[in-house]
Amino acid sequence: MTGITTKTDGAASTALAQLPQVQTPRNPGTALDLDVVLSQRVNTSAVERRCATLPGRRTVKKDYQAAWLAKAISCIDLTTLAGDDTEGRVRRLCAKARQPVRADLLEALGLTGLTTGAVCVYHEMVPTAVDALKGSGIPVAAVSTGFPAGLSPFHLRLAEIGESVSAGAAEIDIVISRRHVLTGNWQALYDEMKAFREACGDARIKAILATGELGSLRNVARASMVCMMAGADFIKTSTGKESVNATLPVSLVMIRAIRAYHTATGVRVGYKPAGGISKAKDSLTYLALIKEELGDRWLQPDLFRFGASSLLGDIERQLEHHVTGAYSASWRHATG
Numbered sequence: 001m002t003g004i005t006t007k008t009d010g011a012a013s014t015a016l017a018q019l020p021q022v023q024t025p026r027n028p029g030t031a032l033d034l035d036v037v038l039s040q041r042v043n044t045s046a047v048e049r050r051c052a053t054l055p056g057r058r059t060v061k062k063d064y065q066a067a068w069l070a071k072a073i074s075c076i077d078l079t080t081l082a083g084d085d086t087e088g089r090v091r092r093l094c095a096k097a098r099q100p101v102r103a104d105l106l107e108a109l110g111l112t113g114l115t116t117g118a119v120c121v122y123h124e125m126v127p128t129a130v131d132a133l134k135g136s137g138i139p140v141a142a143v144s145t146g147f148p149a150g151l152s153p154f155h156l157r158l159a160e161i162g163e164s165v166s167a168g169a170a171e172i173d174i175v176i177s178r179r180h181v182l183t184g185n186w187q188a189l190y191d192e193m194k195a196f197r198e199a200c201g202d203a204r205i206k207a208i209l210a211t212g213e214l215g216s217l218r219n220v221a222r223a224s225m226v227c228m229m230a231g232a233d234f235i236k237t238s239t240g241k242e243s244v245n246a247t248l249p250v251s252l253v254m255i256r257a258i259r260a261y262h263t264a265t266g267v268r269v270g271y272k273p274a275g276g277i278s279k280a281k282d283s284l285t286y287l288a289l290i291k292e293e294l295g296d297r298w299l300q301p302d303l304f305r306f307g308a309s310s311l312l313g314d315i316e317r318q319l320e321h322h323v324t325g326a327y328s329a330s331w332r333h334a335t336g
């Protein structure tokens with residue numbers, strides 16, 4: 001991905017939009033340390049209190065908001081994961097990933113080089129996406145391992161990863177076995193995650209925890225830690241198919257696990273909230289949370305992504321409002 005430049009005024013907007021595009025080293029993982037895993041505890045009411053104040057307290061306005069929204073776009077894994085996906089739909093999505101905002105709005109904002117962070121599809125659509133994104137530098141992410149339930153035979157889940165990597169996917173979003181978390185079988189979760197990581201080879205691996213199915217925030221914290229110890233490059237909340245997907249409390253717990261892992265190992269693991277994030281305002285809240293809890297280094301696409309199918313359309317509407325002062329109907333902004 002190329003660097004983003006923007007004409008919007010202000011040091012903060014410049015700092016946000018122009019941090020150098022880098023690629024963090026991969027997470028080599030550690031041995032499974034059950035003492036550390038079992039020491040993960042969550043004060044649920046404190047987490048809820050912190051999250052309740054966040055959306056109202058943190059608002060950015062005018063040019064700063066435009067710069068933050070451009071930042072959000074650069075961190076979107078633009079996603080289509082539907083049973084009726086076609087090559088045509090995936091090609092339209094990829095065109096949108098290459099140019100996420102209408103040309104006249106980009107021109108007015110003085111934005112150049114803006115793309116989404118990746119395009120995320122099912123395995124069958126990987127070759128189409130790879131072809132459509134050729135030369136753009138935008139990676140293709142494939143959901144894998146029997147997504148979304150993760151209940152297909154283990155050897156097939158490993159083979160699926162290999163197939164997607166061979167087809168050109170640079171990122172693999174795996175789903176963990178929720179039952180290993182629900183039964184406290186941390187060794188099984190670690191072994192599974194490690195095997196998935198090995199099957200990925202050079203492709204970056206995102207571990208989808210499906211947090212809405214893990215029963216408690218404590219389980220979310222422990223599963224996050226085990227997946228990072230087993231070498232996850234990213235931890236991701238949800239498939240988008242659970243009845244509860246990304247939430248701020250779950251995000252705070254996962255982000256703090258990432259911070260603890262970084263403190264212990266020096267390794268930066270990425271974070272991807274996914275599922276149900278469709279409003280520009282919500283994207284700003286997530287960016288503020290990351291900035292406050294992890295710092296600016298995590299506000300780069302190599303360490304932060306939104307998994308979202310419809311967020312981009314709302315961000316584009318907000319950017320149009322920023323430029324013209326008027327809101328247009330959502331159908332005027334093609335989202336693929």
Ligand SMILES: O=C[C@H](O)COP(=O)(O)O
Pocket residue numbers: 079081120238239240241274275276277307308309310311
């Ligand atoms: O990983 C991405 C999610 O499946 C997208 O969910 P969404 O359609 O609710 O944005």
